[in-house]
Amino acid sequence: MGNETFGSYRQLEFAPIQAKIKKLQSDRRYRDGNGLFYAEGIRNFVEAVDYNYVIDTIIYSEKLLTSPIARKLTRRLKRDGTPFARITPEQFRHISQTERSSGIAAIFKQEILNLDQLNLDSHICWIALENIRSLGNLGTLIRTSAATGSGGFIFIGEQIDPFDPSVVRATMGALFKQKIARATAEQFQKWVKSHQLQVVGATPDGSFDYDKICYTPPTVLLLGNERKGLTSDERRLCQKLVRIPMIEGTDSLNVAVAGSLLLYEVFRSSQQK
Numbered sequence: 001m002g003n004e005t006f007g008s009y010r011q012l013e014f015a016p017i018q019a020k021i022k023k024l025q026s027d028r029r030y031r032d033g034n035g036l037f038y039a040e041g042i043r044n045f046v047e048a049v050d051y052n053y054v055i056d057t058i059i060y061s062e063k064l065l066t067s068p069i070a071r072k073l074t075r076r077l078k079r080d081g082t083p084f085a086r087i088t089p090e091q092f093r094h095i096s097q098t099e100r101s102s103g104i105a106a107i108f109k110q111e112i113l114n115l116d117q118l119n120l121d122s123h124i125c126w127i128a129l130e131n132i133r134s135l136g137n138l139g140t141l142i143r144t145s146a147a148t149g150s151g152g153f154i155f156i157g158e159q160i161d162p163f164d165p166s167v168v169r170a171t172m173g174a175l176f177k178q179k180i181a182r183a184t185a186e187q188f189q190k191w192v193k194s195h196q197l198q199v200v201g202a203t204p205d206g207s208f209d210y211d212k213i214c215y216t217p218p219t220v221l222l223l224g225n226e227r228k229g230l231t232s233d234e235r236r237l238c239q240k241l242v243r244i245p246m247i248e249g250t251d252s253l254n255v256a257v258a259g260s261l262l263l264y265e266v267f268r269s270s271q272q273k
Helices: 014-026 028-034 042-050 068-079 089-095 135-147 165-171 185-195 232-236 255-271
Strands: 004-006 009-011 036-040 055-060 084-086 104-109 125-129 152-156 179-183 198-202 219-223 240-243
Touching: 009 084, 014 028, 014 036, 014 055, 014 089, 014 104, 028 036, 036 042, 036 165, 042 068, 042 104, 055 068, 055 089, 068 084, 125 135, 125 255, 135 152, 135 165, 135 255, 152 185, 179 185, 198 255, 219 255
Parallel strands: 055 084, 125 152, 125 219, 152 179, 198 219, 198 240
Antiparallel strands: 004 009, 036 104, 055 104
């Protein structure tokens, strides 16, 4: 049986959707080439709908999906014409990458902005990153950024994939609350200069303790790779370099911990004004 349309309802066959999901889960080139990504779970689904993320396809199991709010949103989106695949519990577990199948998943449109599309007046802070080794660290940073009211992320270059399943899973729905932009280093430098933004970099040899400077909103926090820290080119993009004090003989902090400390310091200072 092929895809079916009943009024505004657009029900899809599971087999081609399953193949699509498997590729979205494993192949970044396929994700980026199609401008899509996959996420499952009630929190992801509800947050995405609340923040008006564009949904390409809903995948759900009637028996597994017990959340009243998720069921209500599913019915609404189906009535509005969003394509969907209604599948069995066994089929859902086959595509699920979580220990407990929630019964709801979706294929989403990637939302990547240009720098000139960012609304700088509505957020206290943005994070800029060129490279990150641990996808879990990126997920943690996204959660912390959302929790502190920061606007989101500017990825310099093409190395970082915020839509990797490991990142999406680690954000616990926070990904859908954040804006994501991508730019070259040259574009980033011109954008910072044109808006007269303060760029603060974190490094062990910084000139100031991180809690001793004034963070003028919107501040851009530039974070380096976990192993090598800020490159010489990245350091030149910063107006200030700050350090996080540690006792002698300890290693540098995990980038997710360091970034979270800086985000909460920006948040704390913004609450005092």
